[in-house]
Amino acid sequence: MSKVLVTGGAGYVGSHACKALAEAGHEPVVYDNLVTGHEWAVRWGPLVVGDLLDGERLSAAMAEHRPTAVMHFAALSTVGESVADTARYYRNNVVGTLSLLEAMRAAEIDRIVFSSTCAVYGIPEVVPITEDAACRPINPYGMTKYAVEGALADYGRAYGLAHVSLRYFNAAGASPAGEIGEAHDPETHLIPLVLDVAAGERPEVTVFGDDYATPDGTCIRDYIHVDDLAEAHVVALTRLGELRPAYNLGTGVGVSVAEIIAAARRVTGTDIPLVHAGRRPGDPDILSADPSLAHHDLAWMPAYLDIEETIRTAWAWHRGNLRRQS
Ligand code: UDP
DSSP: OOEEEEETTTSHHHHHHHHHHHHTTOEEEEEEOOSSSOGGGOOSSOEEEOOTTOHHHHHHHHHHHOOSEEEEOOOOOOHHHHHHTHHHHIIIIIIHHHHHHHHHHHTTOOEEEEEEEGGGGOSOSSSSBOTTSOOOOSSHHHHHHHHHHHHHHHHHHHHOOEEEEEEEOEEEOOOTTSSSOOOOSSOOOHHHHHHHHHTTSSSOEEEEOSOSSSTTSSOEEOEEEHHHHHHHHHHHHHHTTSSOSEEEESOSOOEEHHHHHHHHHHHHTSOOOEEEEOOOTTOOSBOOBOOHHHHHHHOOOOSOOOHHHHHHHHHHHHHSHHHHHO
16 A cells, blocks of 8 residues: 545545545545645545645655655636636645645655646647647636646656646546535536536526537536546556656547536436526637547546436435535
8 A cells, every 4th residue: 555645635536536546555645725625525544734835744744644656636726716816826726836846856755646627728729639739728727737737847857756647627526425526615617506506506507608619509518527537546646657748538528518407407307497698708619638548548438428427426415415514
């Protein structure tokens, strides 16, 4: 068993990665400031409450637990907020990561799996998107993630850091066991908002834009189950050193906003009233992954390819007692 320091391990994707690590025989040690993460989501190993910018605390955690690798999820991740509070995003996501890399260097930890995003691509010229598409982020969130990818590449060349960046498309769903799931505050993501409406917690869902260049006019995204993301991280960890710098993690299947709502109606057996509103700034018509490289190099295939199945797991979490207690 090896210990893995999981920054942001109390968050949505990070907590599912901790579960996958534990199932693969590793011990996840969570390092999280609990600003957006939740203590209840830390169930598979110890929690160190600390900030990435606190280098001393990071070093102390590394000295105490002696992890052999890092999975780095800790980041602020809301696009709109990154526009409104740009300096905070750079401080947390970029300066925070540099602080992490310095602590790793001091502790002689030279392996990292980084949680990146398809937002590094900006508005793609071609979909599905391959890893060699141009990276032109269109908001500070995407820029901070791309900046970290650059730092990892440079640290790799300069100091031998073994690294990989996993560029997720839209993370969705929840562990079918129902003990962890998505819980953002405020919630901005489509599927949890739609399920709030199904549960009677919100009156209606707002569809942002119905005049996109897609068959039904609503935006198309690639929703990848969070357990599939978690699994890819564990595989990537075991293959570090043989990998390319970055991989797309998506299903390769595009699903429109209208299709999400229709699928959620079927899963929940409820009406889900909707209203139409204008486009949300910065939303490209279609974002979908070409995940071939991850299939090949990671020998990874998503288990969830049917959006209804993914929504079913999110709905189970949504209705469960654990979310209500959180
Ligand atoms: N969306 C929407 N209504 C909402 C939230 C999101 O129509 O209340 C749309 C959004 O415009 C995008 C898709 O749903 O096309 C997915 O958005 P989300 O915020 O879940 O993820 P993102 O793609 O921004 O990472």
